[in-house]
Amino acid sequence: MTSLAVAFDWSFITENGDELLAGLRRTLEVSAIAIAGAFVIGLVLGAARAHRVPVISQLAAIYVEIIRNTPILVQIFFLFFALPQIGIVLEPFTVAWLAVTIWGGAFNTENFRAGFEAVPFRFREAGSALGFGRLATFLNVTLPIGGRIALPSSINTYISVVKNTSLMYVISYPELTTTALNINALTLQTVETFTTLAVTYLVIVWSMSASIRVVERRLALPEDAR
Amino acid sequence: MSFLPDWAEPVLDYMLRVGLKGTLQIAALSLAGSLVIGITLGTLLTIKFMPSRALIRLYIEVWRGLPILVTLFLVFFLLPSVNPRLEFDALISASIALTLWGSAQVAEATRGAVQSIPKEQHEAASALGFGWIGRHTFVILPQALRRLLPPLVGLLVNIIQNSTIAQVIGAPELLESAERQVERLAAPPPIGIGEVEAIPIYATVMVIFFCISFPLTRLAAYLEKRLT
Numbered sequence: 094m095t096s097l098a099v100a101f102d103w104s105f106i107t108e109n110g111d112e113l114l115a116g117l118r119r120t121l122e123v124s125a126i127a128i129a130g131a132f133v134i135g136l137v138l139g140a141a142r143a144h145r146v147p148v149i150s151q152l153a154a155i156y157v158e159i160i161r162n163t164p165i166l167v168q169i170f171f172l173f174f175a176l177p178q179i180g181i182v183l184e185p186f187t188v189a190w191l192a193v194t195i196w197g198g199a200f201n202t203e204n205f206r207a208g209f210e211a212v213p214f215r216f217r218e219a220g221s222a223l224g225f226g227r228l229a230t231f232l233n234v235t236l237p238i239g240g241r242i243a244l245p246s247s248i249n250t251y252i253s254v255v256k257n258t259s260l261m262y263v264i265s266y267p268e269l270t271t272t273a274l275n276i277n278a279l280t281l282q283t284v285e286t287f288t289t290l291a292v293t294y295l296v297i298v299w300s301m302s303a304s305i306r307v308v309e310r311r312l313a314l315p316e317d318a319r
Numbered sequence: 320m321s322f323l324p325d326w327a328e329p330v331l332d333y334m335l336r337v338g339l340k341g342t343l344q345i346a347a348l349s350l351a352g353s354l355v356i357g358i359t360l361g362t363l364l365t366i367k368f369m370p371s372r373a374l375i376r377l378y379i380e381v382w383r384g385l386p387i388l389v390t391l392f393l394v395f396f397l398l399p400s401v402n403p404r405l406e407f408d409a410l411i412s413a414s415i416a417l418t419l420w421g422s423a424q425v426a427e428a429t430r431g432a433v434q435s436i437p438k439e440q441h442e443a444a445s446a447l448g449f450g451w452i453g454r455h456t457f458v459i460l461p462q463a464l465r466r467l468l469p470p471l472v473g474l475l476v477n478i479i480q481n482s483t484i485a486q487v488i489g490a491p492e493l494l495e496s497a498e499r500q501v502e503r504l505a506a507p508p509p510i511g512i513g514e515v516e517a518i519p520i521y522a523t524v525m526v527i528f529f530c531i532s533f534p535l536t537r538l539a540a541y542l543e544k545r546l547t
Contacts, residue, residue: 121331126419137401137468148362149436158533159360159525159529161532161536162476162529162533162536163480163525163528163529163532164382164480164481164483164494164528165523166483166484166486166494167416167483167494167521167524167528168525170494170497170498170521170522170524171518171525173520174498174501174517174521175517175518175520175521176518177515177517178515178516178517178518223390238331254388256385256387257386257434259386260386260484262487263486268391269524270386270392273471274392277396282395283396283397283400284400284401287375287389287392287393287397290389290392291385291389291393294385294389295380295381295384295385298384299380299384302384
């Protein structure tokens with residue numbers, strides 16, 4: 094057990110810091126695109142599901158069930174390794190953001206659907222009584238209230254989106270995890286590599302979870318709107 | 320089955336016999352490990368003793384916070400480099416990684432379920448002469464289990480889906496078996512057929528996972544509804 098006392102070689106950071114930062118930047122880049130995309134998909138399809146918009150609602154349900162009931166790694170394999178069979182060849186970067194956007198969009202559709210459906214029906218009736226049309230009622234009543242209800246669960250989905258970008262290792266897209274594994278293969282500084290990798294993810298994920306608590310407090314609905 | 324091409328039957332046979340079997344093995348090991356460790360840690364977390372609570376909290380937040388793939392790399396690459404005796408094969412490594420992640424989920428859910436049991440139940444059990452362990456084993460946990468069931472079914476779905484990350488380190492599970500067959504078929508005869516059949520094979524993997532997950536997610540939703 095003497096080897097348990099391996100010291101952390103700090104020169105690892107100075108020597109590989111630039112490369113790791115480049116990997117981290119790509120992780121954050123892909124995550125940012127996917128979070129924005131998942132937000133839009135979730136908002137639109139979640140509203141369509143909650144308001145039972147014909148055709149779109151059913152198609153959205155099929156999309157959500159397929160994505161939620163198949164592993165995201167298989168979805169990535171399909172986009173990257175299967176689609177070329179019919180001539181669709183996508184860049185690793187494209188697959189990276191596309192796969193997590195599609196995945197996050199499906200989970201976010203459910204988050205927003207649940208949020209919008211939690212808005213009491215009498216609020217929407219009140220909107221109609223004030224002369225609002227369906228769209229105006231949605232924008233002025235359902236969205237501000239239901240959106241806030243959906244916020245914590247949607248941030249949880251964004252956290253999972255960031256974590257899932259690590260799976261782009263299988264398509265060799267040089268985000269944080271792939272970069273770390275490449276550095277490990279070259280330097281064989283396994284302890285340093287994996288400690289740095291794990292700590293970096295924990296910092297990102299823990300700050301995002303902390304933001305849920307802040308957001309929940311700042312955007313809490315006034316008592317009479319619950 | 321005559322409408323299927325000639326190559327389909329041996330491929331499907333291999334995917335079910337080797338691949339699905341590996342997936343179910345990983346899932347069973349991980350589920351068992353997650354339940355034992357998770358329920359124990361979750362129950363201990365309800366004890367108001369600061370040091371033990373802080374340690375269990377750390378355990379939960381670390382394994383819930385890390386991407387499962389990174390946890391898998393920690394188990395598969397970091398552990399043996401720290402101590403050569405901690406070297407496990409791919410299937411076991413994947414089960415350990417999924418157990419770390421799953422037990423953190425179970426612990427958090429158990430804490431909530433145990434705390435939802437009214438304190439009168441604790442008092443009544445104590446009055447009957449149960450100690451802490453007897454009280455929790457025979458009175459509190461059986462009641463908490465009812466509340467725990469829907470999230471546990473959800474966890475099973477996630478464990479089965481996440482077992483695909485074992486493919487990354489070459490463990491024989493469903494996705495890995497599919498990849499091997501895609502590569503084999505691409506080879507010239509007599510090994511393969513010299514053609515890429517990635518779309519039907521990976522689509523089949525999706526269908527198999529869907530057929531397992533969909534009924535389970537429905538079941539979880541039904542249990543959740545019945546509970547409230």
